[in-house]
């Protein structure tokens with residue numbers, strides 16, 4: 001019986017790929033079905049990640065725009081539902097990009113130096129077991145983040161990303177899982193978000209948070225350097 005259980009667990013782990021098709025705002029599902037305001041990703045069926053951090057797909061990985069827009073109050077807590085258990089070690093990051101006034105959130109492509117990071121996560125190590133874990137690891141949801149209260153009102157693309165680092169000691173073997181949602185931020189403020197980066201552009205294959213030996217991070221978890229710009233806290 002134990003042997004069988006182990007086999008089943010192993011089989012599950014091998015197929016551990018996932019997508020993030022639904023946004024949750026303040027604990028309530030903001031989309032009544034998958035890919036409603038979240039742009040359907042190219043891996044919607046295969047669930048496979050992106051391994052090249054310079055690929056065009058690193059921006060939104062999208063196969064199509066979405067029909068709807070979700071209203072998100074500034075200050076809200078957000079996360080995503082994952083189609084599978086997010087069982088790989090690695091950080092969860094969130095970005096926003098403001099839609100230019102000349103464009104529409106349902107068709108804008110998110111090009112240019114327009115993306116700012118609003119959240120990232122760091123690992124912790126249990127001192128008794130020496131086991132390293134990351135926020136929301138092994139959950140069927142992504143880690144929570146807060147939309148900064150001073151984010152200016154308007155239409156944005158919201159991008160969630162989980163970087164699976166289990167093979168990341170080899171170049172181009174970290175796996176990026178991500179999606180972008182069309183949102184309207186309301187009740188915000190007059191902050192000046194930044195630094196602003198391009199996607200692709202913000203990540204390089206050899207970034208210390210992408211080409212990384214997790215055994216070393218487990219010795220000193222606070223030394224992990226999440227890739228991309230500093231977090232804008234509002």
Ligand SMILES: *[C@@H]1O[C@H](CO)[C@@H](O)[C@H](O)[C@H]1NC(C)=O
Nearest residue numbers: 025026027028077078079144
């Ligand atoms: C994440 O936020 C939701 C509300 O949106 C809350 O119910 C949940 O407890 C939070 N999870 C963690 C790990 O803080």
